[in-house]
Amino acid sequence: MYLTLKVKLNPDRKQSNKLLTTMEKFNEACNYASETAWHNKKFGKTGIQKLTYYDIRQKFALSAQLTVRAIGKVAESYSNDRKTMHKFNRRGAVVYDQRVLSFKGKDMVSILTLNGREKISISYGDYRPFDISKIRGQTDLIYEDNNFYLMLVMEVGENEVEYNDDVMGVDLGVVNIATTSNNEVYKGTKADEIRERYTSLKSRLQSAGTWSAKEHLKKLSKKERRFKRDLNHRVAKQLVKRAKDTSRAIALENLNGFRPEATVTKAQKDRLGKWAFSELTDFILYKSKLEGVPVIIINPMYTSQQCSECGHINKSNRQKQANFRCKTCGHRENADYNASKNIAHRGAVSLPDVLRLTSIS
């Protein structure tokens, strides 16, 4: 199974200019190769190479390797569609391979530009830990919002574990960030405190309205963002580790926003809006892939209204945010725990399919 990681390059200004020039020349070369291919109706890699290789090297001063990569990019693009002449973005991706891009330790790459090789530091952002030896094949260099990124393709899940039929259901919530079907609760208590502190500080700053208050506000938002991100990372990491250690797949709800039947108060809704659920889901998906843990996304309908003991569904089963009580069998328990067990049940039903999917993708 392969995973694409987006890591940021940190070039200085000179290096940044060199990369940009390389990128522009590379794409000019692609456009030249594309036009030539189009007019000669030769769309295969070898055909385009015969027609354009020496011209590209002369006209655009690209190295042999980057020339081959530019031609490869054009041929690949035409392999999908030969009905129109393809045009490439001036700052579209540059395709690198191991001969023109290599790692120097964990935090540095050596990358070929039109003016020779440059050593540039990289930052991983959300993608630690990260095993260089698992990087495979080609790497795209892309330019986005004035930053350069490498799209690294990594092989994951090599040491796949045997998974049993048991599934770990995870209920993502408001009061509790995550509750598992073993009743393990990941609380956001500290997050709540910090959020409240920020909220009151923010409202004071907003009403002040001065320039310095606005600046302060910007910094606070950034800090809050970082804190949430960090918390989501830690929760995701623990959940995935737990699943892996117990050889279980993870079942999650497909939560786009919040569940329609969830009983949330206005205050909770405000917090829900601010709390990045999808980010936590993303992190769980990413870390699971990395660890080879299967993830099952289930339909969230009624997971919080259904009784995990008798299966009865009733809107009034969930009396308050925290309490579940079944109208039919009288079963009582924490509402998040009850929901997480429903999620686990639904996940277990579809488990055989999911395991199959994971092993072939």
Ligand SMILES: [Zn+2]
């Ligand atoms: Zn019941």
